[in-house]
Amino acid sequence: MKTKKIAVIPGDGVGKEVVPEALRVMEALSQLHGGLSFSYDTYPWNCEYFLKHGKMMPEDGLSRLADSDAIFLGAIGDPRLVPDHVSLWGILIKIRREFEQVINVRPAKQLKGITSPLAHPAGFDFIVVRENSEGEYSEIGGKIHSGEDEMAIQNAVFTRKGIERAATYAFELAKTRKKRVASATKSNGIVHTMPFWDRVVQEVAAKYPDVEMKSYHIDALASFFVTRPQEFDVIVASNLFGDILTDLGAAIMGSIGIAPSGNIHLNGKYPSMFEPVHGSAPDIAGKGIANPIGQIWTAKMMLDHFGEQESADLLLEAIEAVLEAGIKTPDLGGKNTTKEVTDAIIRKMKELAE
Structure with missing residues (x-):
């Protein structure tokens, strides 16, 4: 032992x-x-x-x-x-x-004995795979000037390696579950990092033909967590998007304390x-x-x-x-x-x- x-x-x-x-x-x-x-x-x-x-x-x-x-x-x-x-x-x-x-992994499940704040939780059971090392939580940036010209700049950093790791983990996990992956993006508003994210995730998805993959804009995805959470299995997301989605996942379970x-x-x-x-x-x-x-x-x-x-x-x-x-x-x-x-x-x- x-x-x-x-x-x-x-x-x-x-x-x-x-x-x-x-x-x-x-x-x-x-x-x-x-x-x-x-x-x-x-x-x-x-x-x-x-x-x-x-x-x-x-x-x-x-x-x-x-x-x-x-x-x-x-x-x-x-x-x-x-x-x-x-x-x-x-x-x-x-x-x-x-x-x-x-990688950060956070499950959300409608537990027996807890009343979800959702009117129709429908037995949701999903896991968010969050990229945990880069993205929007980069340390790169700074502040300059003062007064009315004061400025803060925060740089998001996305690497092929970081995205591939998160996506691969998500697809491997999905193989053991319901074989569905949802990718969180915002490529219609964030014009460099999110199209890059989409492309790399799609490349990883091509290696898993038996796993269904859909891409969702983060604002729509957040609303779907509330209106139809039972449709999701494994969600892969960037550092910030994953952080926000998982607190929402805790909320629809009934308490962040669980x-x-x-x-x-x-x-x-x-x-x-x-x-x-x-x-x-x-x-x-x-x-x-x-x-x-x-x-x-x-x-x-x-x-x-x-x-x-x-x-x-x-x-x-x-x-x-x-x-x-x-x-x-x-x-x-x-x-x-x-x-x-x-x-x-x-x-x-x-x-x-x-």
Whole structure:
């Protein structure tokens, strides 16, 4: 039995509450399946750390994380203490870039037991594959002048390699699902990068004749997420478009507190990183009511990444069963605490495994 080494960064706010709950679930899973084992190294890197040390993580932080099998992140950010652009670029985006986590994967699914805000959700189940290393989130640009002539320039950077990686990942994923890929574009308004994106995606699509591919302008695609989300399977999108679409995906599920994500490194040199979509929610931190499902579903994605399909499926089944039973935190209209929801998921996993 090989023990998976997990680097744990609870982060800020509710991250410090939901990460320990998710680790309890993982330990319960390891007891249910004898071939599953984890070890943890926990790092206290967050905005409070920044106030003490002037940086979000130590100089050797990346080297400490590098030998782990995966990074399990809570939530980073507390704008009351540190500006968001400082906290995110100081740790989250730093890890993504330095560890070449070039793909971001975020599922959206109509879970049992949760009422979607959509009138007709029709059992949607899709995954957004987001290019995670370049695009609109390039660091290239700057500001000049002041007063009425003040100007800011932000350059979007799209490379053939970056687009091909994202598109190939999306098509490979679609082969294991419903064999449909939707590509998010805006080539009718962004005249250089988006036609380039379209062309490279089409070239990749030609290698997958059994996978249906359609291209959608991002504004129309966003509206279709609301009016007909059940039609989508795998969506491939640029860094910014993917970021926006996945928050919308979380919203139509019923709460951003349940949405997971994975930052995927492709060739095994560095660990991948798994984090919920929700932020640190400082307004409810410390109240014991944060929804742990986003972090726990994120653990399910990490299990998928390790090839532990049986345990991953058991976990998601338990999550849905608990929600169907009405055990929910306040963001989903329930009255249960963070710990109560986690306890119920662990009990249900044990019941389902017997």
